[in-house]
Amino acid sequence: MSWGKEILSKMAQSKKRIYLDHAATTPLDREVLEAMNPYFSDKFGNASSLHSFGREARKDMEEARKKISNIINARPNEIIFTSGGTESNNLAIKGIAYANKSKGNHIITTKIEHHAIEEPCKWMEKELGFKITYLGVNKDGLIDLRELENAINEKTILVSVMFANNEIGTIQPIEEIGKICKKQKHKIYFHTDAVQGLGKEKIDVKKMNIDLLSASGHKMYGPKGTGILYINQDAKIQGIQHGGGHEFHLRSGTENVPGIIGFAKALELMDENREKENKRLQELRDYTIKRILKEIPGSHLNGSMEKRLANNINFYFDDIEGESLLIRLDEKGFAVSTGSACSSKSLEPSPVLTAIGLKPEQAHGSLRVTLGKDNTKEEIELFIEELKKIIQSLRKISPFKHSKF
């Protein structure tokens, strides 16, 4: 494709970069920025102050809380503002565990959770002697509901299953999990880490029987350092950050008003555009997947084709190491991600990819592309052309033989 080459060389000259890593973070939407702007220097009041400066900040903050609660079918007093997904997850796990430890010490989660769930669980195990069950997943990345039911015992107080996976985009059967938790004789809280799901998927906490839900602003074109934890108003939970008693005594610390306004605006925009944008992304995703499978020998899709976030693409390539692939693509201006051990601090391949049955040598060759609202089909064409070239070139220097393509 000569036009492709031309544009690629122009890209190289102009240093144009194409961002394909929206599961890592997203750019702040200009509209969100505009919504936030007044709250830095004009409406700067402390939302806990009693004077007019404080009152105007509080009023708008409460408006934002209401907006968010409406979108997920919760009540405003069930939304706690936090500093992001990690804090929300910590508050959910530790807060429920501490408040309910007299009832039981067993938590059920999965092998494919984010570190922000895995580490607090491990900490509870070490510090308070909690027992943690890690549910496995099938090759699509889905948990087995019967396995979940079998794992529940009279000591179980919490089930935490992520809404959608950050690496392979698999969407869990959240409503069914909620039903299972609800029908038990004793109270089992159901928490979902929806950092990758909120905004992208329709979420109704009541219909889905979700007791707690974590989300993050910067994954949906909102500001970094912002997050929420939805907590069902009947839940027994204890705060873990103590101080002035902000956020219903569950999360002390002066409210980040511009961040809160930004979070609400970002979610509102995502919600408004969700159906249209999901359709567009899905088409772009499926086009990319089809072309890669067809045009690159030794390419394999990771995860589910049906239960998948509209923007997630994850492959592994035979005899390719992900870090090398990532750096070569980066050089050409394409930002992607990999689950290769060689790119991780631990030098261990991605636990998510090993949980869906990939061998270490397969996980080493993985590539994650996560699309966003500004990506176009033309950018994808360029990406695929470059990807093909780089894979060919890396295989050429490998000691293993490959057929040319």
Place this chain on the structure above:
Amino acid sequence: MVLDYTQKVIQHFKHPRNVGEIKKPSGIGIVGNRICGDVMKVYIVVVRVKSGKNKGKEIIQKIKFQTLGCVAAIATSSMITELAKNKTLDEAMKITREDISKSLGRLPPIKEHCSNLAADALHEAIKDYRKKQKRDK
């Protein structure tokens, strides 16, 4: 997480020196495995020097490599071919992972094991050559 590589590492990664296969090598060294992520193959051609300071000694006249692996694995492979070229076999046997790391500026600490691989592959190729020599005698 992408590690902090020096310009020199990236240079060697982007433009690796002496890549490829030697059809009739004097020795071959293969190290690493796919499970750990890196596999490296080094080919050498050894000749006896006819004149000059190394007269009568065996040197590595040609060296090539093929590597499947991360940025550090490819860069260290490339670097070792440069360090070993035209060295006597005894000199080449003395090249260590520190030598490679130093020549590349430095490697991120966690990647130091990758440069072991490059030195090992070279040493294996020399041993392979020496074993063949013994057998032929």
